[in-house]
Amino acid sequence: MMAKLILRRLVLSLFILLAVSVLVFFATLLLPGDPARAILGQQATPERVAALQEQLNLDEPAIVRYFLWLGGLFTGDFGMSTAFGGPVSELLSDRIVASLVLMVLAAVISIPLGLGFGIFSALHRGKRRDKAVTWVSLTLAALPEFVIGIVLVTLFATTIFPILPAVTMSPPGQQVWMFPSQLILPTITLALVVAPYIARMMRATMIDVLDSGYVEMARLKGVPERQVIMRHAVPHAVGPVAQVIAIQLAWLAGGVVVVEFLFRYPGIGQALIDAVTFRDVQVVQAVSMIVAVVYVVVNLLADIVGIMSNPKLRSAS
Amino acid sequence: MSENTVVDPSGMHREDQAADLKQSASKRTTIVQRVWAQSEGRIGVILTAVIVVLAFLGPLLAPVLTGYSPTAFADRPFQPTGLFGTDDLGRSVASRFLAGGALLVTYSVAATAVGLIVGAAFGMTAAYAGGTVDAVIMRCNDVLLAIPQLVFAMLAIVVLGPQGWVLIMVIGITHAPRIARVSRAATLNVINEDYIRAAEMYAVPRARIIFREIVPNIMGPLSVEAGLRLTYSIGSIASLSFLGLGMQPPTADWGLMINENRIALSIQPWGVILPVVAIAILTIGTNLLADAIARATASTNVEKS
Numbered sequence: 001m002m003a004k005l006i007l008r009r010l011v012l013s014l015f016i017l018l019a020v021s022v023l024v025f026f027a028t029l030l031l032p033g034d035p036a037r038a039i040l041g042q043q044a045t046p047e048r049v050a051a052l053q054e055q056l057n058l059d060e061p062a063i064v065r066y067f068l069w070l071g072g073l074f075t076g077d078f079g080m081s082t083a084f085g086g087p088v089s090e091l092l093s094d095r096i097v098a099s100l101v102l103m104v105l106a107a108v109i110s111i112p113l114g115l116g117f118g119i120f121s122a123l124h125r126g127k128r129r130d131k132a133v134t135w136v137s138l139t140l141a142a143l144p145e146f147v148i149g150i151v152l153v154t155l156f157a158t159t160i161f162p163i164l165p166a167v168t169m170s171p172p173g174q175q176v177w178m179f180p181s182q183l184i185l186p187t188i189t190l191a192l193v194v195a196p197y198i199a200r201m202m203r204a205t206m207i208d209v210l211d212s213g214y215v216e217m218a219r220l221k222g223v224p225e226r227q228v229i230m231r232h233a234v235p236h237a238v239g240p241v242a243q244v245i246a247i248q249l250a251w252l253a254g255g256v257v258v259v260e261f262l263f264r265y266p267g268i269g270q271a272l273i274d275a276v277t278f279r280d281v282q283v284v285q286a287v288s289m290i291v292a293v294v295y296v297v298v299n300l301l302a303d304i305v306g307i308m309s310n311p312k313l314r315s316a317s
Numbered sequence: 318m319s320e321n322t323v324v325d326p327s328g329m330h331r332e333d334q335a336a337d338l339k340q341s342a343s344k345r346t347t348i349v350q351r352v353w354a355q356s357e358g359r360i361g362v363i364l365t366a367v368i369v370v371l372a373f374l375g376p377l378l379a380p381v382l383t384g385y386s387p388t389a390f391a392d393r394p395f396q397p398t399g400l401f402g403t404d405d406l407g408r409s410v411a412s413r414f415l416a417g418g419a420l421l422v423t424y425s426v427a428a429t430a431v432g433l434i435v436g437a438a439f440g441m442t443a444a445y446a447g448g449t450v451d452a453v454i455m456r457c458n459d460v461l462l463a464i465p466q467l468v469f470a471m472l473a474i475v476v477l478g479p480q481g482w483v484l485i486m487v488i489g490i491t492h493a494p495r496i497a498r499v500s501r502a503a504t505l506n507v508i509n510e511d512y513i514r515a516a517e518m519y520a521v522p523r524a525r526i527i528f529r530e531i532v533p534n535i536m537g538p539l540s541v542e543a544g545l546r547l548t549y550s551i552g553s554i555a556s557l558s559f560l561g562l563g564m565q566p567p568t569a570d571w572g573l574m575i576n577e578n579r580i581a582l583s584i585q586p587w588g589v590i591l592p593v594v595a596i597a598i599l600t601i602g603t604n605l606l607a608d609a610i611a612r613a614t615a616s617t618n619v620e621k622s
Contacts (some may be wrong), residue, residue, distance in 0.1 A: 143600055
């Protein structure tokens with residue numbers, strides 16, 4: 001039963017990714033311009049352009065090129081970048097790692113923060129502390145990520161307390177984590193965007209759980225309050241919240257774009273914006289697919305956690 | 318906790334109830350009153366109204382109040398001339414700030430409307446038709462949901478160019494799958510109610526059932542979605558302008574202003590701070606409003622059940 005459900009989710013995810021790849025490929029196919037001419041420049045002879053077109057399979061019909069491109073995705077061959085002249089995979093490999101570092105750091109900070117404030121808020125339901133948390137989370141949840149980022153930059157980098165770097169400036173070839181101070185502001189920005197949603201969901205489910213029969217039962221038995229919360233209430237509340245956490249983590253895949261642009265962080269988001277500006281089709285396709293894969297995989301994991309943590313399905317298997 | 322705000326009708330004496338039946342029906346609070354009754358709702362309405370008024374009166378007042386039109390050159394770049402100084406090209410920050418909100422607000426509202434109409438239409442159709450139609454619509458939904466909103470918008474803007482209608486359509490369409498989910502769920506809740514069955518029994522045309530019976534009954538969840546999606550529309554359109562992919566120069570726009578002036582954040586911060594504060598107040602306002610609407614409509618459901 002459980003395995004079947006997970007398998008269904010898996011098949012559905014593959015189908016979704018396939019459909020996304022069709023959408024991405026044929027949308028970028030509509031772009032004006034000839035990649036071969038873009039790589040070689042305006043002075044190139046027609047023979048050289050024709051040769052490169054053949055080498056890049058540009059003379060094949062669109063449907064054949066789609067399958068060649070799709071096959072390339074599986075072997076890590078994302079094609080040639082028209083703006084940089086080299087293979088896309090070479091351009092993106094360091095940037096993917098950099099973006100993942102940022103996303104993982106943001107997740108590591110925001111998940112405990114969100115869960116903590118959610119539990120705190122639920123335990124003090126209706127009191128002033130709860131209201132304060134609710135207002136702060138409502139406010140933060142409303143703000144676009146670049147607004148939070150600029151406020152942080154103004155506060156901690158340029159105007160009020162100039163203690164942190166406002167932009168990332170790692171020399172080429174060096175990895176981003178060699179400069180931890182440059183990671184602080186982008187990470188906090190992403191964490192502040194994500195944490196409020198987790199906190200609000202955690203508060204709502206915790207309140208439901210705290211009102212439930214088994215928590216009342218545990219309290220009546222005389223179980224210490226600390227243990228009631230940590231052993232009886234929190235584990236039951238985490239299941240539904242896992243979905244929201246996953247949605248937020250998936251959101252990070254797209255949300256890093258703006259934050260990377262703001263802090264000039266050398267990740268895939270910055271690469272996407274550059275590619276969009278230079279009409280670099282292959283990079284746009286590659287980054288869109290990478291982001292979609294992260295998005296779908298995280299959602300799949302959330303569904304699997306949801307299925308696994310559902311006791312009704314667990315006992316049936 | 319939301320129950321506290323609802324007037325409990327069961328406290329009434331039985332004999333009063335009969336006499337007051339008509340009166341009590343007329344006393345039912347409207348959604349506007351219930352939103353206004355919450356401090357969040359009041360603050361949300363005020364914050365939103367302040368920025369909307371500023372955004373629409375600003376373009377008219379900009380040349381009068383500051384002496385410069387939004388695109389006129391006032392001084393050299395990043396000088397403290399006038400109230401808030403000059404921007405990266407030497408234009409008046411105050412004038413550009415006053416003129417920079419109208420497009421953002423208009424586009425956001427239009428994008429939300431597109432999302433609501435498309436999403437609700439597909440969601441209701443899926444729920445009402447059921448079977449294969451439902452499955453096909455919801456799977457297409459899943460595909461659209463697998464592309465992050467901003468990446469989808471960038472893809473569309475690369476292909477179609479950064480025109481206004483592209484921004485509106487693309488943000489609207491990225492909202493549609495989420496709204497479709499909500500309206501589908503809401504429709505499934507009402508579809509088995511007796512009044513729908515009664516209408517079907519009388520052979521009321523399907524379109525009429527949808528518009529006269531279903532739409533009014535899913536207005537609650539839809540209005541919550543509308544508020545929430547409006548907040549995200551403002552954020553997305555401002556983000557795209559900030560990335561240089563939304564409003565194009567020389568248009569005065571808050572998102573674009575932040576992009577243009579952020580290199581001088583430490584020497585002439587007004588060109589960044591004013592638009593950031595305006596966008597922040599607007600999104601906080603609409604988000605508080607959405608939350609207040611959610612509570613207000615949730616308490617109607619409590620009353621009904």
